[in-house]
Amino acid sequence: MMELTNAQRAQILIEALPNIQEYTGKIIVIKYGGNAMKNEELKRAVMGDLVLLSLIGVRVVLVHGGGPEITDMLARVGKKSEFVDGLRVTDAESIEIVQMVLAGKVNKSLVGLIGEAGGRAIGLCGLDGKMIEAKPMDERLGFVGDITSVNITPITDLLEKGYIPVVSTVGCDDKGNVYNINADTAASAIAGKLKAESLLTMTDIAGLMRDTSDPSTLISKLNVSEVPQLISEGVISGGMIPKVECCVEAIRRGVSKVFVIDGRVPHSILIELLTDEGLGTMFLGG
Amino acid sequence: MMELTNAQRAQILIEALPNIQEYTGKIIVIKYGGNAMKNEELKRAVMGDLVLLSLIGVRVVLVHGGGPEITDMLARVGKKSEFVDGLRVTDAESIEIVQMVLAGKVNKSLVGLIGEAGGRAIGLCGLDGKMIEAKPMDERLGFVGDITSVNITPITDLLEKGYIPVVSTVGCDDKGNVYNINADTAASAIAGKLKAESLLTMTDIAGLMRDTSDPSTLISKLNVSEVPQLISEGVISGGMIPKVECCVEAIRRGVSKVFVIDGRVPHSILIELLTDEGLGTMFLGG
Amino acid sequence: MMELTNAQRAQILIEALPNIQEYTGKIIVIKYGGNAMKNEELKRAVMGDLVLLSLIGVRVVLVHGGGPEITDMLARVGKKSEFVDGLRVTDAESIEIVQMVLAGKVNKSLVGLIGEAGGRAIGLCGLDGKMIEAKPMDERLGFVGDITSVNITPITDLLEKGYIPVVSTVGCDDKGNVYNINADTAASAIAGKLKAESLLTMTDIAGLMRDTSDPSTLISKLNVSEVPQLISEGVISGGMIPKVECCVEAIRRGVSKVFVIDGRVPHSILIELLTDEGLGTMFLGG
Amino acid sequence: MMELTNAQRAQILIEALPNIQEYTGKIIVIKYGGNAMKNEELKRAVMGDLVLLSLIGVRVVLVHGGGPEITDMLARVGKKSEFVDGLRVTDAESIEIVQMVLAGKVNKSLVGLIGEAGGRAIGLCGLDGKMIEAKPMDERLGFVGDITSVNITPITDLLEKGYIPVVSTVGCDDKGNVYNINADTAASAIAGKLKAESLLTMTDIAGLMRDTSDPSTLISKLNVSEVPQLISEGVISGGMIPKVECCVEAIRRGVSKVFVIDGRVPHSILIELLTDEGLGTMFLGG
Amino acid sequence: MMELTNAQRAQILIEALPNIQEYTGKIIVIKYGGNAMKNEELKRAVMGDLVLLSLIGVRVVLVHGGGPEITDMLARVGKKSEFVDGLRVTDAESIEIVQMVLAGKVNKSLVGLIGEAGGRAIGLCGLDGKMIEAKPMDERLGFVGDITSVNITPITDLLEKGYIPVVSTVGCDDKGNVYNINADTAASAIAGKLKAESLLTMTDIAGLMRDTSDPSTLISKLNVSEVPQLISEGVISGGMIPKVECCVEAIRRGVSKVFVIDGRVPHSILIELLTDEGLGTMFLGG
């Protein structure tokens, strides 16, 4: 605990008041991934943030991926991965591992951590209540899926009952096939369908920067209409392009504000939502 | 604002989490009076505390007195006060002034301040919904009343609708007479009837101290069964005796914890409820 | 009690049946003022009417002024009033008295009388739940306000919980200033926002009359479109002009029927609503 | 309409206020029969009473018989009645007529009259929702039944939806047999099961009188414990004995007050419930 | 019971699953008449079907006629019928018999049979809750009515409380007159107002057939736009014309599917709704 008087602590709580007022009763979708999901301390900080938000009346939905854990497990069962256009070919044996790792290990462990932090979570995957329906993205990739529809009822039902829904992004089709779905895409689709107040995407960067070597060039606020220009200028490039496109898509589907935040900073969620000055880049609609 | 990083601010919010969990959904009655009601800055700090607590799901009830304002107004209309056993004789003309000042000026001004701080309050007096019924305490005192019954429905109705009920302690009988009721007594009776989690009495002392000149002798926790001994030892004396008796009475009526807190400290309510270490004296049942 | 057989009494109850059916479940706003508020007997008759209406399922809202009581109290504290265009200049000291008298004395005393008559009332002013927001009407007048917005939630919340809301018409702005609001104007704005079935304005006249010396010239029913003509003819004149304008405004905001009734007649409210033949003047929309 | 001023009419409504307050929200069962059911004017007066009571929040249940109509119809189809101990032997052909007359003619006609008077009624018989289960009272009597159980759910379901349930007292067993049930007995059983506030039995007498030729000997109030004595004294005799026994039984089952009222007086129900002085005999528990 | 193993029984339940899913929660109106209402075995089969449907979550409404019972009863009271254009002249004496037979005998007996089969029914006629309002169809016919308005609240109120409403089709006007209403017309109007999923009309034919002597010419499915052609071809003729017009009318009022089914086949309702292949003729909108 910091060396602060109780009076100072109270003062800080009071200063958070207008921000709490802004978010209370609203739905916030958090796309969880990157370092914030690997480092144990960051992980616990995130869970604490979720529980605090939930307690002060914010309706929190957590959407997570789990690439590294999948890679580990495939390795343990001696499965070698082939890649097409940078995407892993996912055969029947692999998708079973993907489902198991995402919905059984990563998802339920997050649920457990939220429980330890004093919150009430239930872990869902796209099979629960037929939440995420999908079809093959590309025949060569096997069970890698594109979302065909999102049914948010299981999420809203759990929010109504006071739970934090934790969502792992495997989908299914009506023949019983399971698909691995990109978590950024799924988070964007879910946030859009929920007409969430905000979508926060946790990344391993400080936000969009005009010059990545110069933190002072951080773009704090961005209209989605400016994105194509920033891509053409190379400010948004590489792996950030699809992430940013998910942000843009979420805005188009009716999310009010989308944030790319720095998951490497402890409590980056609370800092973004409950303090006056945000950390990363906020996308707004035009 | 304090010179703290946002990360430190988030950390402090997180550290308040277990305390928030303890109070969320619970009813807290605050007996407001003394310096915290005179000093403008302290007043605004109290209103901020109430709004924050209300926002994080604590159900707050504010009960206030208003002795100094009554004295002022009686003076302005040229009314001289007579006293019997230290209690002001309250004739028909005076009780009208008392009702006007408490229910019209003090009460509604507090309601207004809560509104400015972003909260939603409604001001009640004992006449609203026949909340406080009373009878004359002593014929010589005129319209000074003893409570005969408390009907908490108006308070619980407002809590259900999300308001902070602000209560001024005038009562009535079924003949239409109005009585001035001691605010400590009324707060204790209301908290008891509500089976409140806590009653916080704001005073102008740091708490009960074995030696008032030595802050290190503060009694942080006290079983109500120890009170008679402390009175006989003179640790509790003078004007604190009736205040402490109201605390004891509240515990007897089913309030879990009763606090005497130092209203001269800004944000003493938040400090007591949301930080690890309290400020004043806590009474517990045996 | 009248010398009637019980059978006759039952017969009269039965004859009121169609009128009761017309109003049950509907919202009725009563602007209370004039003699009906000064004479003790008339006062009790009004309270009885409200309680009866409330009991048979009419949702009653009482809006009151209190000019004479304000004048009295200002006199008692030795405050002299200045006037501009017939409106009292209200300085900071005066508005405090206005708030105290209206919200503390008049309002809560009416609440008490309703309680004595067997009803359940709660007294509100414009500060409660930020119900009436206002701005200065004219700089020369000080704290005399024009309504900028009406938030009827506190009223509908109380109606839902079964209370008779009693409203005193002081308003506030977001800087904490309090304003004296004309009660006719406030009643009209509140009735309009509530989409009330009826607004009844109690006055000290028998209704609009073409010739005030001849009761047979009473105008029983009036389309609001006829008002300008009646003003130009001098049938509506003096203090009745702003009152009638409030009636017209209420109709424009969606109130179905507006009545000017004679507050000097005991039970004029019941007579207007529950007997076949009304007393005063009814305004209807075109 | 009576020659009364509107002010007098309002005054009378006001005088009914305390009585309305006493009954609002309470369940009242009315056993309807005798002259009040034969005379068209009395009939309409009863329906008006029911609708008024219903409108002011009393939850009214009407239970009726229909002896004379049954006798008429049996005669029309050329059916001669045999009697055992004063009770009509009811064979299979007769019970069909009984059901048809009670549930189809009398019941639905009453429902229609309530509708005309502005109320909302639904007609039930003991077959609806298996409300009244019965067994043969005496083999010699055929389909004359004793109640074996009362299921009040259909009645409370209709009360909740705002209807006046009108009940004709035929019962059934689980083999599909239908039975004619005495209406006084059924009303008593239903009122008891509903824990009704009051049961009013409409008769063709002014109430119990010590000397039937002297109206001044009317017994206004009676403790059920006094009944055996009155029977042995002959004050209660003949056909009144079973009626009074039903009253006593209702009190034993938890009805607060049972009244024998004079159905020949128009509006006797309203007079009993809404005016200060009752008409007939009130039974109370000891 | 059929000679089937339990496994085969379970298999058959499972095969009904998709059909159950299609109808669960939907409203089905059944127009009951013809042989299915005369033959005791068929009658019990129908009641069983209703109770099963109700139990698996279908919201069933039964509308019935009763021509033969009316004819019988009129004969028993020695009433001779006159006919105009094939419709019985219904005088005041006759309509009383009609009401009694339909609402008292047929209706309540069906309610009783549903009760015996384990269901919960309440019998309504057009007088209950002023459900069916009517006017004379033709002065020469007396109390034969055309529907002027249908108020479905009594039906939806009973469905909400879990009952099967059983409706006999007598109507009323606001002067207290009662009218005999054609049951096919009433069923069509009620189904339309309820926006029912299906209306099933039970008849004594196998469905519409191009050649009534050749079952293979059964028309299984029909667009209502084809009806005029079929009438002009004589495929629909005689008494089937008004029945088919009611079917067409129901589709026009918003019923999704209307069926003419063969009431002579036991369990024709279940067969139509819960097995893959229907029995009669289905009408669909264009």
Next chain:
Amino acid sequence: MMELTNAQRAQILIEALPNIQEYTGKIIVIKYGGNAMKNEELKRAVMGDLVLLSLIGVRVVLVHGGGPEITDMLARVGKKSEFVDGLRVTDAESIEIVQMVLAGKVNKSLVGLIGEAGGRAIGLCGLDGKMIEAKPMDERLGFVGDITSVNITPITDLLEKGYIPVVSTVGCDDKGNVYNINADTAASAIAGKLKAESLLTMTDIAGLMRDTSDPSTLISKLNVSEVPQLISEGVISGGMIPKVECCVEAIRRGVSKVFVIDGRVPHSILIELLTDEGLGTMFLGG
């Protein structure tokens, strides 16, 4: 599909009616395991049964194990199992596999199958909403757990929202440790806490038999008080002893009826619940 006429199919549905009536609205817990979980056809039959039951208003909870899948997966990652007293020693690495296989593979695949069969399921494990809390059973066994408390809120919340909760039996403690819990034990504890109407345990035997080689010695009904005798006689022996003890325990905790049914028979659940004659052994309380 069987060669049956539609009439016969309808007849069979009707014959299931009394059994449907018995279970509608009741909670049924199914302990799923053995062959019924391995054979694809049996699996689909079970899912069909669950969906049918759910559709006709039975509130179904599925509790499953997954021993064979765990063994497979441990083998695939090259993990050798050690055994103590016949129970697998479960180290940290193994429990991770157990959680992954049960909560991620088996559980979610069942959820998917229910979805395909037209039902709505959500998969839970003991971590969700802290549903199953556990402690080590025996230090030598590692993360094999004994239940310390069951919190059924997540199950009842999902039942209320219309889902079939599918439960995999891993538990947790408040330090974040995960435990493998015996599925029979968990099903018994959950059924007891839910006060379920029935618990059905699917096994690979036809039921309890006095002579396992003679099907005619099947014990159809058993009072739990007879169990000790049957154990001592060797009728219940080996692996059936703990299974039967779970059945006895469920009865003690308030489940009305517990069944051991033959999971090798397709649709054994429906046969047990919806046909007249059960298949296996029913345990009842004394």
